[in-house]
Amino acid sequence: MRRKNMPATGMQGAGRGLRGHASGRFSTTAAMRRILLRGAIAAVCGLIWIGAARAQAQAQEPAPAALAPQTLAMAQPKSTSVGPPETLSLSDALAMARKNSPQFAAAATTAKLAHENQVQASAAMKPSFSYLMQYLNTQGNGISPVGRFVTNDGVHVYRAWGVMSQNMPGSFFIDAGPRLAAYEKALADAEEQVAARGLRVTVTQDYYALLVAEREYATAQRSLRSSRRFLAISEALEKGGEAAHTDVIRFQLDVNQKQQALADAQLAMSQARLNLAVLLFPQFNENFTVVDDLDTPPPLPGFAQAAAMAKTRNPVLQAALAAYHAAGENVAIAKSAFFPSLAIEFDYGIEANALALHSVNTTVTHPPGVVQPNLGYFVTYSLNMPIWDWGTLRSKLHAAKDQKELAQVNLSFAQRQVLAQLYSFYNEAAVAWNNLGKLRRATDLAARNLQLVTMQYQAGETQVLQVLDAENSLEQARNADAAGAARYHDALAVLETMTGRF
Numbered sequence: 001m002r003r004k005n006m007p008a009t010g011m012q013g014a015g016r017g018l019r020g021h022a023s024g025r026f027s028t029t030a031a032m033r034r035i036l037l038r039g040a041i042a043a044v045c046g047l048i049w050i051g052a053a054r055a056q057a058q059a060q061e062p063a064p065a066a067l068a069p070q071t072l073a074m075a076q077p078k079s080t081s082v083g084p085p086e087t088l089s090l091s092d093a094l095a096m097a098r099k100n101s102p103q104f105a106a107a108a109t110t111a112k113l114a115h116e117n118q119v120q121a122s123a124a125m126k127p128s129f130s131y132l133m134q135y136l137n138t139q140g141n142g143i144s145p146v147g148r149f150v151t152n153d154g155v156h157v158y159r160a161w162g163v164m165s166q167n168m169p170g171s172f173f174i175d176a177g178p179r180l181a182a183y184e185k186a187l188a189d190a191e192e193q194v195a196a197r198g199l200r201v202t203v204t205q206d207y208y209a210l211l212v213a214e215r216e217y218a219t220a221q222r223s224l225r226s227s228r229r230f231l232a233i234s235e236a237l238e239k240g241g242e243a244a245h246t247d248v249i250r251f252q253l254d255v256n257q258k259q260q261a262l263a264d265a266q267l268a269m270s271q272a273r274l275n276l277a278v279l280l281f282p283q284f285n286e287n288f289t290v291v292d293d294l295d296t297p298p299p300l301p302g303f304a305q306a307a308a309m310a311k312t313r314n315p316v317l318q319a320a321l322a323a324y325h326a327a328g329e330n331v332a333i334a335k336s337a338f339f340p341s342l343a344i345e346f347d348y349g350i351e352a353n354a355l356a357l358h359s360v361n362t363t364v365t366h367p368p369g370v371v372q373p374n375l376g377y378f379v380t381y382s383l384n385m386p387i388w389d390w391g392t393l394r395s396k397l398h399a400a401k402d403q404k405e406l407a408q409v410n411l412s413f414a415q416r417q418v419l420a421q422l423y424s425f426y427n428e429a430a431v432a433w434n435n436l437g438k439l440r441r442a443t444d445l446a447a448r449n450l451q452l453v454t455m456q457y458q459a460g461e462t463q464v465l466q467v468l469d470a471e472n473s474l475e476q477a478r479n480a481d482a483a484g485a486a487r488y489h490d491a492l493a494v495l496e497t498m499t500g501r502f
Contacts, residue, residue: 086288088280090207093290096280097203098196107188107195114181114188121181127166132349134159154353161349168343170336176329183326190319197315197497204493206276208486211292213269215482220265223475224258226450230467231255233458247464254468294485298492300433301502303426309499310422316498320407320414327404334397340385348377418498425495432488439477439484446470446477 088096098104136157171177231251237243277286311317352359352374361370386393453470456462496502 083287087291088288089291090204090293093203093207093276093280094200097199100280100282101199104192104195104199107192111185111188111192114185118178118181118185121177124177125172125175127164130163130165132159132161132163132347156353157351158353158355159349159351160355161347161351164346164348166344167341169341170339171333172341173339174332174336176333176336180326180329180333183322183329187319187322187326190315190322193315194319194497197500201490201493201497203276203279205490206272206279207290208294208489210269210272210276210290211294212479212482212486213265213272214292215294216479217262217265217269219475219478219482220258220262223471224255224262226471227251227255227258230454230457230471234464237458237460242460250464250468254471294482294489297433297436297485297488298502300429300492305502306426306495306499307422309502310418313500314418314498316414317418320411324404324407324411327400327407331397331400331404334393334400337393337396338386340383343380343382343384345380345382346377347379350374350376422498425491425498429488429491429495432484432491435484436488439481443474443477443481446474450474 134157136152136159138152138155138157140155231248231254234243234247234251238245238248273286276290277284277288280288350357354374357375358371358373361372450470450473453462453467457464457467492502
């Protein structure tokens with residue numbers, strides 16, 4: 001009986017366990033749903049509260065302030081009491097730049113050193129004079145009067161010589177040293193001229209760059225005033241019902257652009273002034289003005305005159321020619337080293353056991369007390385002849401010849417280059433010169449056009465775009481006129497590096 005009831009009892013327990021598990025799962029799911037619903041409601045309420053708080057905070061915050069404009073930091077002189085600005089012309093600027101340019105100072109110093117070398121080379125061809133005074137005190141031996149050193153002729157020896165010496169190497173007889181120094185001096189002078197003319201180009205470019213920047217700044221000021229005047233006209237016409245509000249907007253945009261252009265022009269003018277100040281003054285100084293001579297350019301000479309001046313006054317050709325001649329002298333010096341060298345030394349004075357013009361000769365006993373003169377001279381002739389040097393002199397000769405061939409190539413190239421640059425620079429100056437008149441006429445026409453368009457716009461006969469176009473055309477024409485004049489001055493300065501000042 002128990003065995004029959006046992007399975008039944010087990011099945012019933014299992015059924016109760018299953019029912020209990022199912023009822024527990026259903027109750028847990030319902031609880032989770034209630035928890036999720038409450039969390040969602042709380043989250044929505046939180047979001048609503050955060051949004052309201054943020055809106056209230058934004059309403060209480062002040063509006064962000066507009067960015068304050070920054071003014072340009074203009075350089076000022078160091079002196080506390082700023083006087084009236086110094087007025088400088090182009091010639092004044094060139095003179096000041098020559099004093100303060102390190103490149104030109106280096107070239108000028110090289111020329112001075114070459115001059116001193118020329119003086120020394122000329123002096124080396126002349127004999128040298130010197131005075132020699134010696135006292136030779138030899139230890140005695142108590143036996144002979146000459147002392148312990150057999151090379152001396154007494155215990156006390158006095159020397160008082162006047163010495164004349166002359167060294168005569170192989171190059172002495174062909175006068176190679178002074179000629180080489182003269183060619184090197186000519187080379188240094190030509191390089192100094194090249195540096196001076198290059199400095200003139202730099203100063204001219206910076207000088208007229210400042211003038212162009214000042215004119216562009218003045219043009220930007222006039223354009224801004226014109227734009228503000230047209231803005232006032234358009235506003236008045238809008239109030240009278242004669243112009244649309246779009247005209248006012250366009251002119252306001254144009255005023256904003258002109259203000260930006262004025263700031264850019266002021267920045268460019270300050271930069272150009274700083275560039276020129278660095279070249280001119282030994283200490284930083286911006287308190288100066290420059291003479292505006294853009295409207296009075298010097299005339300351009302004819303090409304024949306420029307070519308004639310380039311043949312005789314071109315420092316590049318002179319430097320190349322001097323370098324070629326100097327290389328030729330080095331070849332002559334290298335050849336002269338194969339010949340003998342001569343040296344002469346003439347000594348006149350006293351070499352005796354007493355510092356006197358006359359002394360008693362103690363070596364002669366018959367007759368005793370013989371007085372002999374001490375004053376006299378002797379001459380030394382030296383002849384040095386090279387025999388064998390393992391090819392050193394021949395190698396130096398080959399090197400000198402190679403340098404001469406290179407100098408000849410450089411001279412030929414310099415001649416071709418100068419001729420090509422002469423044509424190029426002259427054509428550039430001629431084009432710039434011919435454009436000056438066209439630019440002046442274009443400026444006058446643009447000013448007349450703006451005047452006519454202004455009257456037409458005030459009469460309601462033209463559109464705002466035509467006014468803006470006429471205004472911009474006048475501004476561009478004025479800037480182009482100044483830039484064209486500066487271009488001619490720059491081109492003329494570059495041409496004068498070939499020819500010299502006209």
